[in-house]
Amino acid sequence: MVSIRKVVRAGVIGALFALPQWASAESLGDALTAAYRNSNLLEQNRAVLRSADEDVAQAVALLRPVLSFQASGGYSHTPSFEGLTASVSLVAEMSLYDFGRNAASIAVQKETVLATRASLVNYEQEVLLDAVSAYVMLQQTQDAVALRQANVRLIGQELQAAKDRFDVGEITRTDVAIADAQLAASQSELASAQGDYAVARETYKLKIGHYPNSLQRLPKMPFTARGLAEAQAVARKTHPTIHQLQHQVAAAELGIALAKANMGPTLTGKVSASDVRQKSSDSFSTTLTLSQTIYNGGRSSSFYRQSLASRDSARASLNQTVAVVLQSVGAAWSNIEVAKAGISASDRQIRSAQTAYDGVKEEAKLGSRTTLDVLNAEQELLSARTARLSAQASYYIGVYTLLSRMGLLTVDHLKLGIATYDPEAYYNAVKSAPATSSQGKRLDRVLKSIGKY
Numbered sequence: 001m002v003s004i005r006k007v008v009r010a011g012v013i014g015a016l017f018a019l020p021q022w023a024s025a026e027s028l029g030d031a032l033t034a035a036y037r038n039s040n041l042l043e044q045n046r047a048v049l050r051s052a053d054e055d056v057a058q059a060v061a062l063l064r065p066v067l068s069f070q071a072s073g074g075y076s077h078t079p080s081f082e083g084l085t086a087s088v089s090l091v092a093e094m095s096l097y098d099f100g101r102n103a104a105s106i107a108v109q110k111e112t113v114l115a116t117r118a119s120l121v122n123y124e125q126e127v128l129l130d131a132v133s134a135y136v137m138l139q140q141t142q143d144a145v146a147l148r149q150a151n152v153r154l155i156g157q158e159l160q161a162a163k164d165r166f167d168v169g170e171i172t173r174t175d176v177a178i179a180d181a182q183l184a185a186s187q188s189e190l191a192s193a194q195g196d197y198a199v200a201r202e203t204y205k206l207k208i209g210h211y212p213n214s215l216q217r218l219p220k221m222p223f224t225a226r227g228l229a230e231a232q233a234v235a236r237k238t239h240p241t242i243h244q245l246q247h248q249v250a251a252a253e254l255g256i257a258l259a260k261a262n263m264g265p266t267l268t269g270k271v272s273a274s275d276v277r278q279k280s281s282d283s284f285s286t287t288l289t290l291s292q293t294i295y296n297g298g299r300s301s302s303f304y305r306q307s308l309a310s311r312d313s314a315r316a317s318l319n320q321t322v323a324v325v326l327q328s329v330g331a332a333w334s335n336i337e338v339a340k341a342g343i344s345a346s347d348r349q350i351r352s353a354q355t356a357y358d359g360v361k362e363e364a365k366l367g368s369r370t371t372l373d374v375l376n377a378e379q380e381l382l383s384a385r386t387a388r389l390s391a392q393a394s395y396y397i398g399v400y401t402l403l404s405r406m407g408l409l410t411v412d413h414l415k416l417g418i419a420t421y422d423p424e425a426y427y428n429a430v431k432s433a434p435a436t437s438s439q440g441k442r443l444d445r446v447l448k449s450i451g452k453y
Contacts, residue, residue: 025214028135031204033418035131036124036411038209042421045123050426052109052116057433059106064433065094089274096288099264104257111254115247117423121240125409127207132400134200134207139215140393141197144386148190151382155183155375162371175371182375221399222414224406228333231406235329239407242325245318252311259304265292325405332402339398342391346384353381 036042073086095102159179165171205211225231236242270287293300357377363369403409411420 025216026212027216028132028219029414029416031135031208031212032128032131032411032414033416034208034210035127036416036418036420039127041123042120042127045120046421046423049113049116049120049423052113053427053430055109056106056113056427057430059102059109060431061433062095062102062105065092067092085276087274087276089272091270091272093268093270095266096269097267099261099266101258101261101264101266104254104261108251108254108258111247111251113427115244115251118240118244118247120421120423121407121410122244124411125240125404125407128409128411128414129400129404130207133397134204135215136218136393136396138197138200138204138212139218140389141193141200142215143389144193145190145197147382147385147389148186148193151378152183152186152190154378155179155186158371158374158378159183170367171371178372179375182379218396221396222403224399224402224408228330231333231402232326232329234408235325235406236322237407239325239405241321242318242407245314245321249311249314249318252307252314255307256304256311259300259307262303263293263300265290329402329405332398332405336395336398336402339391339395343388343395346388346391349384350381350388353377353384357381 068091070089070091071087073084076083076085159176159182162171162176162179166173166176201211225234268289268291270289271285272287273282273284275282357374357380360369360373360377364371364374400409403413411418
């Protein structure tokens with residue numbers, strides 16, 4: 001009779017480790033690269049960032065003159081003239097001095113851009129962590145299917161052996177029925193494992209962008225930190241959500257300056273030239289206007305108080321985010337320790353279950369154990385191996401989760417060796433609010449380089 005060691009070795013190791021198509025198997029690095037390149041979530045938030053870049057351009061444009069053209073025609077009846085008239089006017093108007101209003105507005109928008117960039121890094125971490133989870137879970141379910149297939153084969157052999165022993169009168173029909181029932185249960189568990197594998201494949205396609213032909217074994221896990229305190233210190237410095245909130249606090253501080261500036265006057269210059277046909281009348285004028293709101297029902301004061309409240313809210317949000325990030329690092333570290341303990345316990349359980357199975361099987365040959373005892377020992381060993389797969393998956397995902405909580409789960413930190421999205425390329429092309437054809441062509445080149453044109 002074939003031993004469980006040989007069946008597991010043939011059914012699991014042979015099926016999963018000695019893959020003939022190894023050269024074409026997809027590695028975790030391949031999966032992470034594909035996820036980064038195919039992510040709709042990243043594409044969406046890159047567009048959000050480009051929109052924020054345009055807010056800077058629009059704030060810069062407010063510092064420039066506004067040139068407008070107006071043409072009109074009509075009929076005029078006066079003591080000196082009667083007939084059709086036509087006029088053309090060209091007006092240039094510019095804010096000459098606004099007591100810091102536009103400068104503060106530009107500064108606010110720049111901080112908003114930096115906050116949005118940090119948010120984009122956080123989405124990058126989310127995409128990569130989802131990819132790791134999808135890869136690991138697909139491999140786990142694949143391994144679970146192989147274990148279940150090996151178990152079905154083994155119990156099938158046990159059933160055949162029980163039938164042979166029944167035929168020679170060594171056991172009763174009850175023993176055969178027990179083995180047959182166990183085989184049916186094992187086949188049901190196999191069907192469930194195959195269903196989990198099918199679901200994992202669909203999740204993989206969603207997160208990575210395609211179905212894999214086969215997967216390489218998981219590589220060596222990346223280094224995180226020497227201890228929890230070090231991991232939390234790194235997170236405090238590098239986590240993109242903290243950076244995002246820091247820039248939002250800075251923007252809120254600048255918003256107070258903007259609210260103050262909005263209470264001040266504005267000095268505007270205006271130049272206009274017009275030509276009225278049929279009257280032979282041309283005109284040219286320049287105007288300087290100093291305007292100051294004296295009373296607007298308390299609206300300006302309300303904006304100022306609102307900016308103070310927004311600043312306080314942003315500060316509190318930053319403090320809370322730091323606390324949440326540090327807590328999440330602690331939780332991730334704890335989950336890794338639990339997973340490591342689970343792996344160690346599962347290894348010990350597998351050794352003990354294997355010894356128990358071997359002993360029960362030998363005792364059954366001598367007639368001191370029943371077929372049910374053998375089948376139960378087999379199931380204990382299978383449960384131990386399945387628990388080992390689950391603990392290993394939790395450990396691997398836990399390490400990458402900790403990296404993301406530390407703010408290090410990025411393409412650059414993982415050294416995937418691929419071209420990444422440059423958040424400054426579009427900003428540098430539009431920050432000066434380009435309007436001329438040469439600047440427009442430069443912007444077209446930037447859009448083509450990031451695949452948006």
